[in-house]
Amino acid sequence: MAHKDRDPDARAVNVRALCQEAATLQGRWPLSTLTRLAQSLFEPPTGDVTWAATGQEVPAPGGEPELWMELQAHATVTLQCQRCLKAVRQALAVDRRLRFARSEQEAEKLDEDLEEDVLALQPRLDLRDLAEDELILALPLVARHEGTCPEPLPQPAADDTAGEPPAANPFAALAALKGRN
Numbered sequence: 001m002a003h004k005d006r007d008p009d010a011r012a013v014n015v016r017a018l019c020q021e022a023a024t025l026q027g028r029w030p031l032s033t034l035t036r037l038a039q040s041l042f043e044p045p046t047g048d049v050t051w052a053a054t055g056q057e058v059p060a061p062g063g064e065p066e067l068w069m070e071l072q073a074h075a076t077v078t079l080q081c082q083r084c085l086k087a088v089r090q091a092l093a094v095d096r097r098l099r100f101a102r103s104e105q106e107a108e109k110l111d112e113d114l115e116e117d118v119l120a121l122q123p124r125l126d127l128r129d130l131a132e133d134e135l136i137l138a139l140p141l142v143a144r145h146e147g148t149c150p151e152p153l154p155q156p157a158a159d160d161t162a163g164e165p166p167a168a169n170p171f172a173a174l175a176a177l178k179g180r181n
Helices: 015-020 104-113 127-137 170-180
Strands: 024-030 048-058 066-080 087-101 117-120
Touching: 015 048, 015 066, 048 127, 066 127, 087 104, 087 127, 104 117
Parallel strands: 087 117
Antiparallel strands: 024 048, 048 066, 066 087
């Protein structure tokens, strides 16, 4: 298996060649260059995304070999904790196995039958965009600190409402109207 440790042109990967050579491409990108991911973050991104893509041809009975790629990407981002509203660091990890079909129609049909994701084979694949898509999908639905937050939100003291009239019950007015009928 060929390894290419330099930062290859991830914007134009020849997937067929990658699979035929059983090669691995790997590298780093500044997290700040993934602008769509950066829009989902609480603080401006720092650090790098490390990634690797490994191609593989799998023999298929009576036909052309299947083209498969394993994509891995790792980054640590800062999100907003939904309990305390402070910054929380979150490790993102992507480990996806993708199959490539020869056309959009074949990809749609295979996608129904397989658990793995199926993509239509293109002359050049933008691996950076694909990795960014997968990292966005890896974001948690609700970000929060593990266990308890280091600084919980301040709770209003019980005497903070002293001297204020009680809030009006919106259903009291409805009850009064109903009583008139």
